[in-house]
Amino acid sequence: MRLKLKQPNTTVHSDLVAALGWNVWNELFTCSDDKSIYRWNMLGEPESKICQLETYFTDLHWYPVSSKKNQSGGTDVYAVACTDGSVKIMTRAGRLEKSVEAHKGACIALKWSYDGTALATAGEDGFVKIWSRNGMLRSTLSQSDSPVYCVVWSYDCDQLCYCTGSNISMKSLATSSKALTWKAHDGVVLKVDWSPINHYIVSGGEDCKYKVWDNFGRLIYQSNIFDYAVTSVAWSPSGELFAVGTFNTVQLCDRMGWAHSKSHLADCGSVLALSWTVDSTQLAGAGGNGALVVGQVVDMSYEDGKVQVVVEDDHRIVVNDIVNENSEELSDFRDRIVKVSLSFGYLIVCTATQCQVFNTGNLSTPHIFDLKDSVTLILQAERHFMLVDSSSGVHLYTYDGRQICNPKFAGLRTELLNSDTISLSNDVIAILDLQLGAATVRFFDTAQGRPLGEPYTHSMDITQVALSQAGTLQERHVIFVDRNRDLYLMPVLRRGGGGGGGGIAVVVVV
Numbered sequence: 386m387r388l389k390l391k392q393p394n395t396t397v398h399s400d401l402v403a404a405l406g407w408n409v410w411n412e413l414f415t416c417s418d419d420k421s422i423y424r425w426n427m428l429g430e431p432e433s434k435i436c437q438l439e440t441y442f443t444d445l446h447w448y449p450v451s452s453k454k455n456q457s458g459g460t461d462v463y464a465v466a467c468t469d470g471s472v473k474i475m476t477r478a479g480r481l482e483k484s485v486e487a488h489k490g491a492c493i494a495l496k497w498s499y500d501g502t503a504l505a506t507a508g509e510d511g512f513v514k515i516w517s518r519n520g521m522l523r524s525t526l527s528q529s530d531s532p533v534y535c536v537v538w539s540y541d542c543d544q545l546c547y548c549t550g551s552n553i554s555m556k557s558l559a560t561s562s563k564a565l566t567w568k569a570h571d572g573v574v575l576k577v578d579w580s581p582i583n584h585y586i587v588s589g590g591e592d593c594k595y596k597v598w599d600n601f602g603r604l605i606y607q608s609n610i611f612d613y614a615v616t617s618v619a620w621s622p623s624g625e626l627f628a629v630g631t632f633n634t635v636q637l638c639d640r641m642g643w644a645h646s647k648s649h650l651a652d653c654g655s656v657l658a659l660s661w662t663v664d665s666t667q668l669a670g671a672g673g674n675g676a677l678v679v680g681q682v683v684d685m686s687y688e689d690g691k692v693q694v695v696v697e698d699d700h701r702i703v704v705n706d707i708v709n710e711n712s713e714e715l716s717d718f719r720d721r722i723v724k725v726s727l728s729f730g731y732l733i734v735c736t737a738t739q740c741q742v743f744n745t746g747n748l749s750t751p752h753i754f755d756l757k758d759s760v761t762l763i764l765q766a767e768r769h770f771m772l773v774d775s776s777s778g779v780h781l782y783t784y785d786g787r788q789i790c791n792p793k794f795a796g797l798r799t800e801l802l803n804s805d806t807i808s809l810s811n812d813v814i815a816i817l818d819l820q821l822g823a824a825t826v827r828f829f830d831t832a833q834g835r836p837l838g839e840p841y842t843h844s845m846d847i848t849q850v851a852l853s854q855a856g857t858l859q860e861r862h863v864i865f866v867d868r869n870r871d872l873y874l875m876p877v878l879r880r881g882g883g884g885g886g887g888g889i890a891v892v893v894v895v
Contacts, residue, residue: 387646388628388637388668389698390680392653393429397421402671404445404658406463408477409775411662411737413669415677416442416465422479427667427721429679436479441468444494444658449501464504466492472506474520485520488512494535498542499581499800505545507533513547515558526556527564534574539600540581540801540819548574553588555602567602570594576617582624582803583640589615595629597642606642617670619659623761624803626682628668630656635670635678653678663775664723664737664759666699687727692745694727702734704748713748726763726770731784733770735760740772742784752786762802764809766854769831771809773802781814781831790834794827796820810852813837813861813877817850826850826865828877838878843867852877 400418407413413425414435420442422435444466461477468491474483488508495506503523504516511529513536516522529549536547546555553574556564572591579586585605586598591614597606608629617630626645629636632655637645650656654673661668670678687694693705699721704713715734724735732743734751737759742752762773769789772780778799781789798819806817811831818825823846828837843865850865861877 386637386682386686387684388635388648388680389683390635390648390650390678391429392650392676392678393425393431395431396675396677397423397431397434398675398677400675401654401657401673402675402677403442404465405669405671405677406445406447406660407662407667407669408447408461408463409450409663411667413660413677413679414445414447414463415671416445417675418442419675422465422475425669425677427662427679429669429677436475436481438467438473438481440471442466443468443491446496449497449499464495464497466495466506468492470508472504472516472520483520485516487514487516490532493532496536496538498538499540500542503542505536505538507536507547511549513545513556515545524558524560526558527554535577537577537579539579540584546577546579546586548577548588550574551590553577553586553598553602555600565602569596569598572614575614578618578620578627580620580624580627580640581801582620582622583805585620585624585640587618587620587627587629587642589618589629589631593631595638595642597640608642608644613655616655616657617659619661619668621661621665621668622663622800623665626665628659628661628670630659630670632656632673635659635668635680637682648680650678652676662759664761666721666723681721685725687725689727689730689745692727692732694725694732696722696725704732704745715743715748724760724763726765728765729767731765731770733763733765735763735772740782740786742770742782742786744784752784754782754786761800762804762807764804764807766809766811766831768811769809771807771814773799773807775800779807779814779816781809781834789831790829792816792829792834794818794836805849808850808852808863810854810861812858813852813863815850815852815863815877817847823847826863828863841875843873845869 398417402417405415416422424432447463470488472485472487487506490509492508509532513526531550533549553569554564554566570590570592574590577588584600589595593611595608595615613632620627633650636647653676656670658671668680685696691708695703702715720737726733734741758774758776764771808815814829825840825842827840830837846868847865853862864874
């Protein structure tokens with residue numbers, strides 16, 4: 386796996402690009418020290434100048450929404466932080482909706498909460514503040530003697546993580562709570578990002594290192610020293626990868642911090658900001674000399690029995706038959722490849738607008754159907770497969786491309802679903818309910834998507850859930866790991882109460 390980067394030939398900004406962000410239409414917005422905001426397409430081509438303001442920008446973040454349909458209903462806005470201390474809420478067309486005097490000195494960073502109900506800002510004055518969607522001040526979370534350079538939300542929107550000096554702090558929104566603070570780097574911490582999927586924190590600083598932490602502040606990984614300061618870090622929405630930016634360099638890493646690839650750029654300057662598309666396939670970087678960098682994740686490899694599949698680029702897949710030692714190329718895709726899955730003798734390829742289902746024994750006649758939104762997850766079982774997207778949720782299909790059901794429940798957050806929180810078998814779907822503190826597992830039948838018995842509630846948060854694949858429904862088992870790293874196994878149809886009851890076997894994971 387590697388990151389294939391390119392630098393557009395057209396340069397529209399005359400000064401450094403301070404921040405950038407993708408929206409759900411896969412449009413990229415950039416803001417620069419030339420006081421302009423531009424819109425770009427996915428190919429890295431400038432489309433139009435959105436607006437020109439009389440201030441300098443420091444950060445930009447799009448209002449979080451789960452679908453294009455929701456965003457067209459009046460929430461197609463983004464917030465920008467400015468050096469005059471103000472926060473401006475702008476529409477997609479460039480109209481100023483609201484301007485708030487947020488900080489004394491520059492407002493350095495801002496971030497919308499995942500549910501869109503609050504906006505966190507951090508400033509040169511050392512304050513971290515929380516605002517409503519309409520720009521009303523709700524609370525001042527913390528105050529420090531030095532500037533706060535970055536702020537991010539937890540997945541449940543109940544905590545904030547921010548950096549000041551060489552320290553990283555985590556603080557709950559509860560007024561009586563005390564912040565968890567630790568020394569993270571030997572120099573100033575410039576950027577932090579917190580994945581809502583795996584709950585790991587990645588940080589970069591002036592000590593020319595990036596580090597990965599768990600949500601208790603324990604060190605998971607520490608990089609070697611770069612030649613220059615690490616100026617940007619960003620988790621992919623899937624939580625499987627993150628990118629690191631430094632002077633003329635972008636590095637792609639797995640969730641534990643190990644590098645997949647390191648790309649050197651010709652003349653970009655320090656990469657001051659990074660942003661991923663919602664499907665985690667494309668990355669954009671903001672250059673210190675006004676340049677823009679666009680990258681695609683390629684060379685992903687999948688194996689199943691005697692077949693190996695390699696995604697060569699965003700429109701081409703190579704299928705290798707390991708036994709017969711021959712290869713076949715698949716390139717007849719209407720648009721770029723977003724997700725690929727290979728299992729049970731079937732290859733599922735999802736592009737931005739289509740899904741193609743190939744039988745690995747006959748690749749010439751795939752089943753094809755259209756998609757409403759970008760797919761964020763594919764799961765396969767022996768009889769059927771599942772697609773998850775941000776707008777319409779969870780969909781179950783046969784390998785002929787026929788939709789079976791669309792299981793759902795109140796409070797389902799599809800943007801947080803991943804292979805650890807949802808599992809599929811021939812007759813059961815298990816989904817971890819993240820609205821109830823991540824301690825409840827809901828079960829659905831695959832025939833009609835109806836609830837299968839009562840939800841199971843554990844005594845503490847569950848981090849991973851999976852279903853057995855062999856046998857009948859009566860023999861189906863669910864297995865899960867909780868926050869203490871204890872592993873539990875129980876039958877789906879004969880579930881007991883929470884904790885350790887109901888005949889549940891307990892194994893300690895070492």
